[in-house]
Every structure is written in C-alpha cells, then in structure tokens.
Amino acid sequence: MLKTVLVLACCVGILALPLVFDGPYFLQTMILIVFFAYMSCSWNILGGLAGQVSLGHSAFAGIGAYTSTLAFMYLGLSPWFGMIAGGLIAGLFALGIGCACFRLKGTYFTLSTIAFGAVLRIFVLANNSICGLQTRGAQGLIVPLKGNMPSVMQFAGKTPYYYLIVVMTGMVILLTIFIRNSKVGYLLSAIKANQDAAASLGVNVVAYKQLANFTSAFLTALGGTFYAQFILYIDPNRIFGLDFALEFVLIAIIGGQSATLGPVLGAFILVPISDVVRAVLGGTYPGLHVALYGAAMMAIIMFMPQGLIKPLGHLGGLFAKQRKATSTT
Amino acid sequence: MLCEDPRSNRSTVLELAELVDVTIKAHFAHWKKRLGAAAAIATLKFRRQVMLSQLAQPMISGILMGGVYGFIAFGLSLIFGIMRIVNFAHGEFLMIGMYLSVIFWSIFHIDPFISVFVIGLIMFGCGYGFQRIFINPILRREKQREPISILLFTAGLMLFLQNIALLIMGGDPMSISSSYSSLMINVKNLVISVPRLIVFALSVVFSGVLYAFISRSDTGRAMRAVSQDRQAAKLMGINEYQMFALAMAIGLAIVGVAGTMLSTFFYVYPTIGAVFTLRSFVIVVLGGIGSIPGALLGGVIVGVVESVSAQFMPSAYAEVMIFIIFIFILLVKPAGLFGLERE
Amino acid sequence: MGDMMRVENLTKAFGGVLAVKDVSLSLNDGEILGLIGPNGAGKTTLFSMIAGFHKPTSGEVFFKREKITGISPNNACKAGIARTFQIVKPFGDLSALENVMIGALCRTNSVTVARKRAHEVLDFVGLATKSDQVAHKLTICDRKRLEMARALGTGPQLILLDEVMAGLNPTESAEVAELVKRIRDEMGISLLVIEHVMSVIMYLSDRICVLDHGELIATGTPSEIVQNEKVIKSYLGVRRSSAQNRSN
Numbered sequence: 077m078l079k080t081v082l083v084l085a086c087c088v089g090i091l092a093l094p095l096v097f098d099g100p101y102f103l104q105t106m107i108l109i110v111f112f113a114y115m116s117c118s119w120n121i122l123g124g125l126a127g128q129v130s131l132g133h134s135a136f137a138g139i140g141a142y143t144s145t146l147a148f149m150y151l152g153l154s155p156w157f158g159m160i161a162g163g164l165i166a167g168l169f170a171l172g173i174g175c176a177c178f179r180l181k182g183t184y185f186t187l188s189t190i191a192f193g194a195v196l197r198i199f200v201l202a203n204n205s206i207c208g209l210q211t212r213g214a215q216g217l218i219v220p221l222k223g224n225m226p227s228v229m230q231f232a233g234k235t236p237y238y239y240l241i242v243v244m245t246g247m248v249i250l251l252t253i254f255i256r257n258s259k260v261g262y263l264l265s266a267i268k269a270n271q272d273a274a275a276s277l278g279v280n281v282v283a284y285k286q287l288a289n290f291t292s293a294f295l296t297a298l299g300g301t302f303y304a305q306f307i308l309y310i311d312p313n314r315i316f317g318l319d320f321a322l323e324f325v326l327i328a329i330i331g332g333q334s335a336t337l338g339p340v341l342g343a344f345i346l347v348p349i350s351d352v353v354r355a356v357l358g359g360t361y362p363g364l365h366v367a368l369y370g371a372a373m374m375a376i377i378m379f380m381p382q383g384l385i386k387p388l389g390h391l392g393g394l395f396a397k398q399r400k401a402t403s404t405t
Numbered sequence: 406m407l408c409e410d411p412r413s414n415r416s417t418v419l420e421l422a423e424l425v426d427v428t429i430k431a432h433f434a435h436w437k438k439r440l441g442a443a444a445a446i447a448t449l450k451f452r453r454q455v456m457l458s459q460l461a462q463p464m465i466s467g468i469l470m471g472g473v474y475g476f477i478a479f480g481l482s483l484i485f486g487i488m489r490i491v492n493f494a495h496g497e498f499l500m501i502g503m504y505l506s507v508i509f510w511s512i513f514h515i516d517p518f519i520s521v522f523v524i525g526l527i528m529f530g531c532g533y534g535f536q537r538i539f540i541n542p543i544l545r546r547e548k549q550r551e552p553i554s555i556l557l558f559t560a561g562l563m564l565f566l567q568n569i570a571l572l573i574m575g576g577d578p579m580s581i582s583s584s585y586s587s588l589m590i591n592v593k594n595l596v597i598s599v600p601r602l603i604v605f606a607l608s609v610v611f612s613g614v615l616y617a618f619i620s621r622s623d624t625g626r627a628m629r630a631v632s633q634d635r636q637a638a639k640l641m642g643i644n645e646y647q648m649f650a651l652a653m654a655i656g657l658a659i660v661g662v663a664g665t666m667l668s669t670f671f672y673v674y675p676t677i678g679a680v681f682t683l684r685s686f687v688i689v690v691l692g693g694i695g696s697i698p699g700a701l702l703g704g705v706i707v708g709v710v711e712s713v714s715a716q717f718m719p720s721a722y723a724e725v726m727i728f729i730i731f732i733f734i735l736l737v738k739p740a741g742l743f744g745l746e747r748e
Numbered sequence: 749m750g751d752m753m754r755v756e757n758l759t760k761a762f763g764g765v766l767a768v769k770d771v772s773l774s775l776n777d778g779e780i781l782g783l784i785g786p787n788g789a790g791k792t793t794l795f796s797m798i799a800g801f802h803k804p805t806s807g808e809v810f811f812k813r814e815k816i817t818g819i820s821p822n823n824a825c826k827a828g829i830a831r832t833f834q835i836v837k838p839f840g841d842l843s844a845l846e847n848v849m850i851g852a853l854c855r856t857n858s859v860t861v862a863r864k865r866a867h868e869v870l871d872f873v874g875l876a877t878k879s880d881q882v883a884h885k886l887t888i889c890d891r892k893r894l895e896m897a898r899a900l901g902t903g904p905q906l907i908l909l910d911e912v913m914a915g916l917n918p919t920e921s922a923e924v925a926e927l928v929k930r931i932r933d934e935m936g937i938s939l940l941v942i943e944h945v946m947s948v949i950m951y952l953s954d955r956i957c958v959l960d961h962g963e964l965i966a967t968g969t970p971s972e973i974v975q976n977e978k979v980i981k982s983y984l985g986v987r988r989s990s991a992q993n994r995s996n
Contacts, residue, residue: 129553131560176736182553183491187686188735191728194683198728202721259853259862266850269839276799276833278825278854278902322560329557334841362576363568363675370568373561377554378543 090242094235103234107241109347111303114245116328116339117252118295123325124333125255126288127268128178129186132193133296134321136166138200140297141304141315145217146209148228155229159301163294170293174286190318197316217310229305237306244302245340248295252336264288296324319366326369330376332383341385346372460713465595467712468705469605473663475704476608477681478688479615479697480659486695487632487652488544493559495685496678497566498657502528502664503673504574510581510668517581518603521665528661529654536653541646563682570675578672586670604666609701611662615655616697628652632695687731693741702742706730750774751813752938753798753829753906758807760793767793769962770807775906780932780939782953782970784946786983790962791942792834795908798940799831800824811906825854830899831908834942836891840884844875844894847883851901866901873897873927889920896927900935907931909941913948921948928952946984950974958983 094103119133143165144158153161177188200206204213211217224232231237255261263284266274275281304310314320331342350365357364380386481495502524509520543554588599619625630638631648639645671677688707692699707727714723734741753775760768768790775781783791796802798809800821809817811827819827830851839847848866849859856862870879873893878886886894892912899907909928913921925948931937943949949956949970956973958966960982966973973979 127553129556176732180735180739183489183556184690184735184739186553186556187491187690188732191731191735195725195728195732198721198725202719257859259857259859262846262850262853262859262862265842265846266839269841270837272801272821273833273837273839273898274850275821276801276825276831277851277898278822279850280820280822322564325557326561361572363571367565367568367572370561370563370565374539374558374565377558377561378539381546381554 091239094238098235100234103238105348105351107234107238107306108351109343110238110241110245111299111306112323112327112347113340113343114241114248114302115296115299115324116331116343117245117248117336118292118299119324120292120328120333120339121248121252121255121295122288122292123328124338125252125261125268126264126285127182128285128289129182129325130189130292131186131318131321131325132173132189132191133292133324134316134318135193135196136170136293136296137300137303137320138196138310138312138316139166139169140300141310142200142206142211142217143297144301145219145304145310146206146211149217149220150209154227155301155305156227159229159298162301163297166297166300167290167294170289171286174282174289178282178285178289193316193318193321197312200312200316214312216312217304219304219308219310221308229301230308237302241302244298249336249340251291251295256336260284260287323369326373330372330383332385334382335385335388337388338383338385341388342383345384460716462595463712463716464709465597466601467709469597469601469708470712471705471708472605472608472701473667473704474681474684474688474708475692475701476612477660477663478685478692478704479612479700480656480663481682481685482689482692482695482697482700483628483652483659484656485689487628488540488555488649490540490544490555491559491686492656493556493682494562494566494678495656495660496680496682497563497570498528498531498678499660499664499667499681500570500673500675500678501566502661503668503671503677504570504579505661506665506668507579507581507673510583516583517665517669521662524665525658525662529658531661532654532657533650535657536650537646540653541649544649545646563678567675567678574675576675578674580672581668583669598670600669604669607666608663611659612697612701615659619697624651629695684727687727687734689741690731690739691734691741693743696741696743699741699743750776750810752777752779753812753940754810755794755798756808756810758794758797758809759805760790760797760802761805766962768797768804771959771962771964772807773957773964773967775938775940778932778936778938779954780928780941780952782949782956783940783942783959784944784949784956784973784983785959788961789959791959792910793962794959795831795910795940795942798824799829799908822854825902825904828903828905829908830902830904830906832895832899832910832912834910834914836895838883838886838891838894838898841882843880843882844870844886844890844897845879847894848897848901851898852903854902865903866897869897869900872900872930874923888915889924892916892924893927896924896931900931900937904937906938906940909939909943911942911944913943913945921945925952 093106097103115133115137119130122128122130140159140162143162144153144155147153147158147161148155173189173192177185180188200211201214203211205211222228222230224230226236229240255264263274263279266277266279267281267284271281300315303315327342327346328339329342330346331340332338346369350369353365353368376383477495477499481492484490484492484495505524505527506517506520509515509524510517513520539558540555543558547554585599590597590599590602619629627638627643628648628651630641630643631645635645638648684707688700688703691706692701692703707730710726710730711723714726718726754773756772758768758771759766771790771794773781783794785791793802797804798811800816800819800823803818807817808815809819811824811829816824816827839850842850845863845866848869849862852862852865852869853859856865867876867879870876873896875890875893875897878890883891883894892915896907896909896912912924912928916924928939928941929952932939939952941949941952943952953970955968956966956970957964958973958976958979965978965982966976968976974984
C-alpha cells in the first residue's frame, strides 16, 4: 500500500536525518520544529479532539519545567522522574481548572484559560520562592550544568536531544491515532460537535472532557521539561506567557486541528519560516515573524479552515477512520 | 505627616503641642509614661486620617479611569452580545485610535478633542468594512457551530496589528503634550488631572448617547432583537448581517474615540492594547453582556479595584486581583451583574 | 398502570413562570402515548425533565418503577430513556453511521460492535444507502430519520419523540409515522410523542394527554380526546359548521 510505504519512508528519513546533516544550526532548528510539533500535538488532544480551545497551555509547560528543575536542584531527583512528577502536577491543575470551567460554554472556557494562565505567570514572576524552594522570581531558573550525563537528561551535542524529542512526538502521534480510533475518540468528536446531543446519547461529557484535559496537560508538561533541559534556562515570562501558548494553538490550527498530523505539518512550515524571518529580517523589522503568524492564522481561517493538511486528505489522518463522504468546506 | 484637611491638621498640631507641653512640664518619671501615651494617641489619630485620604485619591482616579474602561468595554459587549464573537483585537483597535490621534497631532497639529470626531468616523467605516469583508463570510459559513474560529481569527489579528504597529511606529512610547496635559485641579484634599476628568465626562456622555440610541431607535431595537434571538429577528425581516456590521462599526468607533481621548494622558506604544482588551473582557463578564449600565458599573469597579489595590500591594498583584474577580464571576454568576440568564 | 414511566405532580418554574404545573401521567410498557397542546404548553419542558435536561422544581419521575428524578441526561440514556430534539442536533461533521455509533457506544466499548449495530439501525430506519454521508448534507427528512436512528442506537426502552414531523410534507410524514409504529411493533419500545399534526397523533397513539398552560387538562383514548370540550376550546378549535351557523 502506498500509504504504508510513505509512512515508513518518512520515519526512516526523520530518524536518519542527523546522520546526513549534522550542522549544529540545522539540528537546532530541527529540534525546535519537532518540539513545537510535539507541543501542538499535545494541545490538540484537548483542542482538536475534544474541541475545547485552551489559550493557557503554556502554564502546563511552565509547571513541567519548574517542577522537574526544582526537583533536580533541591531534591536531587533526575529530570527523567521529575518530568513525570511535573506531568502529574500539571494534570491535577488542569483537572481543577476543568472542574471549575468546563460547565462554561466554549468561549467562556477559553477566556478562563487565559485568566488562569496569567495568574500563574504573575504568581511565579512576583515570588522568589515556591513552596519554600528558591526560584529567583522573574530572573528565571538556570538548570545546573552537568555536561554529558544522560541519567539527568543532559547530553553532549544536539543529536541525542533530537532523538528524544522525535521519540516523544512519535508517541503523542501514536496516542492520538489510538484515541481517534477508539470509543474515546468517537465520543470526544461527538462532544466537540454538540454537547447536549452527546449527553442525550449517554455520553458523560464532563468525564470525557477531563480525560482529554488531563492527558493534554500531562503531555504538555513533559514537553516543558524537555525545553528546560535543552535550553538549560527557564525564562518564566516566556514559558508561562500568552505568546508561547498562542504559538501552540496557531501551529495546530494552521496545520489542521482535525487531522492527527495537522499540528506536525503546521510546525514544519511555520517554525522554519519564523526562524528565517527572525534571523534575516529581525534586526530591521522586529516582530515581523509574529505578524506573519497572525496573518497566516487569519488567512487559514478565512480560506482554508481545515488547515494546510486538507489537500493531503487521508494522509493527514494516517490510520484514522476512513470517511468516504465528501468533507466540509 | 500633615494632610490636606485643615481641620485635621489643626488637631494634629494641637496634639503635637500637647506632647511638647507634656515633655516640658512633666517630671522625669511621669515624663516617660505620659509621653508614651500621648505619642500613641497622636499616632493612632494620624494613621486614621492618613488612611482615609489614602483611599480617597485612588478611588477618585479609579472612578475616572473606570468610566473610560466601561465605555471601551461597552464596545466589546455590543460585539459579543450581538454576534457572540470574542474580539481579541479590541484593544489593538484602541491602539490604532491612539496612534491616529498622535499622528494627527504631530503632523497636522490637530488637538485630540477635535480629531476625535474624525477618527471616530474613520474607525466606524473600518469596523463596517472589517465586518463585511472578513467576519461575515466566516459567520455565514459557520452557521451552526460556535464561532471559535472567529475567536482564533481575532487572536491572529491581534498579533498582526501589534507587530505591524511595532514595525511602522517603532517601539518607543509616544505621547501628546498639549497645553492642558498636566493641568490639575484641587478639590478638597484631592488632586484631579483635568484631561482625565474631561475624558471621563465625555465617556459618560457618549455612553449615554449610545444607550439612548440602542434603547429608543428602531435600529437599536433591531440590534437588540438580533442579540436575543437571531432566527426570530430574521423572520421579522431584519438583516442580521447588516446588524452585525453596524455593531462592529459602532464597537470600533467607540474604541477609536476612546483611544483618541486616552492619548491625551496615556503613553502610546504597540502593546498598550492588550491591557485594555483584558480589562474589557473582565468588565463585560462582570457587568453582563450587552448591558450599558453593567459595562459602566463594571468599569468603575475594575478601575477602583485596580487603583486601590496598587496602594496596598505590588502592582503585579493588582493585576492578579482583576483576574481573580474575573474567575470568580465566571464561576459564580457568568451572566454578570446585569446580564440576562441565557441558555 | 405506569409500569414503564410515570410522573407525579411534576412542576417546573423558570423564575416566576410556571412552565409545567403539577402534571401527573403514566405510560405503560409497549404503549404509544401522544402529548398534544398549544405551543408553550410545557410539552418540551416535560420531556426535558423526564430525560434529565432540567431538574423539576417539585414532583417525581419514575422509570420502570424506579425514581429517577433529577437524573443527569447521560444517566437517563443509560437507564433506557432516549430522546430526540425538536430542532434536530446531528453531529454535523460526522457521517450518518458515525452519528448512530455514538449512541451505540453507550452500550459497548467496542467500536466494531457499535459499527455493526449502527448499520443495523440505519437499515431499520431506511438510511442504509446514506450511511457514509456527512450529516449536515442530509435532507431534513433524512435528518429526522437520523435523529431517530441515533436514539434507537442507544438500545432504549422508552423514546421521547419531540415534534418529529415538523417540517415534513405529508408523504414524508406518513413514512415517518410508519417508522414510529414499527419501532413499537417490532422492537417493543414504548414511545411518548409530542406532535401537532393531528392525523399522525390520532393514528399512532394508544392514549393521548393534553397539556395547556403547563397543566394536564385531559387524558384518554384518541376518540375521547377529540370529543372533549376543554380540549376543543383550548386547542382543537370549534367546528366550522357552528361558526357558519353564527354568521347566517
């Protein structure tokens, strides 16, 4: 089958990449691309699968980053474990927000996610310690440098980071496919389409939304830990910021939120463009890359609301349920 | 130590005099005791007077600012109420109004309080065009679903406008300094900035005019009909898309006018819009969708909370107070103070 | 009496408005009960309370002799009550098959089993050829069928049909009426039907309840109801011959 061959070819290509191109700048860009693909895919589990648009997902990234780094700095816990802890804490936060806000209608929920994200950001910025652990407030955290020590998620060179994020992204993609093809996926798509109708057909709407919510937050937090370990510095303004959160959303929407690979495509197109624009024109025209993001978002919503993945049709859904019917505009 | 109220000044002086008197007249042993007691009494009275005047000033500036917030929020409320769309770029249009005013001032030397009418008209036209060209087609397409797409569209627009402004106007804050910019008047022991007072008054007046328009005129009634029941309004022959365009036009005219007025005492920079968008959302939810009195009252509440909080806590936390109000309202009474409980 | 479903003294107030006032009625196993009355009489509100979408202000709802008052909508469905909506709410972007699968998934965790059941149901309602059509492209009649198919997919014992004939022409109405009868006859499902098309209600119902201004004003067989004075005055209307007599 053509599809299987294509998929295998892509996998091989992605895995073999660092062997062919090993310039540090190239790998750096690839890592960022895949990182954003990962974050957007994680966001999409709540946003695209369940239809709940959260604009505060950067909060979970921040929670993940801070938890694993603080645990490493003060408890000596390896970020491999700290990552999981961060994910669980982020998941709990998400459940709390969901508890409070899921009964609000769509747009109100989105607004509340912005509010929660902002409160968390201001809290971290304004305080110099969390739970008694020093965080240096707005100055951010510096991850203690250990050099080449895989047991604490630090590696020499960029290649191991590349493989790590590729594996993480691969797992999220597989998870998304699995969900889409399972009962959970079907029920989430019903909830996304019409909550009342779903409830009348026996769907426990809140429970399923929370499931998507927790999973999405957990995975996003793992990504936050990766980001901290890769950059070795956490800037609270950036990692808790609305801009960061919007980036995940923009990439997912522009790529295509109804398709499993939509966010991946979005990342592969937008991140390099933004990188290039910022590098080449950023000096003379600061902020141009963000303006481009905004313009791209508007253009997609106006002309191609299914996202850039739409022309690829079934390939975008990989092995997700086949639909022979004509799709919507 | 001395505050502005002459009567309290006098009593404080008397207390001080008493203190001195006590100091001079008392024996060594009595001296310490009575000195301590008198000092304590004087300090307590002094603190109470300072507290009150400490509150009055921020309350006044909070109310003045709140009126403008309410006026701006009313624009958002109109758009949200009639079209059910969240306009993330609301503050960015305000920013455009402010920059236009600065341009009119620096190039054509036209005072903001005069250019306000021109800018209002320009923004009205922009709003109308914006709705018809961009938003209406999306609304037509998304007839049955909740317009989350519009929310995302306006989020993209917000990023776009912010950065285009950065590119065109640069990041340095600009301001208008006219003859009355730093004019102050003193009322009792309060200091009030004249431009802020004028802007407040104008905001209230414009809000009043809009209120009359919405509640008395046929067009206003048509708009309200669309906000309450789109299908029914359509059956009554109201062109809903026309009403949407009108609502957007008025909404943008409001922020254009508000921006122009604000430029008389605010610094203008590309990201100033975001602050106002946030305040507007909180006010709209607090006051209730589509309610003008709600928007004004909500505006005043937010303005006062902001002002008064800044006195007692670091400014970052004052920001958090606003968010906390927001979350609280969403959880307790999402319809807001004056909003109708809608399904 | 009322071994399938029973409501006792059910009242619902919205603010100061009493939508449903002290209504008691019962439905037997295998019965089709018609619910008629002028618009705004509280019929849909009654449905909503039985299906769990609104909590009654007072009164009780019993399903198969168990109290279910205030149950949540998804639990009502799991218990065996399915409902359709007056304004149909299909899952627009999903195919007809997927729409019905959602309901079927309420009884099974297997997507394959649900898909099979959905095919069977679509076959029963006559949408087998359109199973892969995206729901929002279906005609209004097919959407009504889909709405019923979805309800059937949940394997209910009681279906609340809310004005399922609205918007259909006489031919389509007749087809759907036949379908409703088949649901009762072949699947043994009891039905509570709100309808304005009198010929359909008369044809389908074993008994009819009449609601006006939130109150139950009459219960009985179709022939009894048609002759009931209160019903004629409030809903059916005075016969034309007496009006003509007056004008002479």
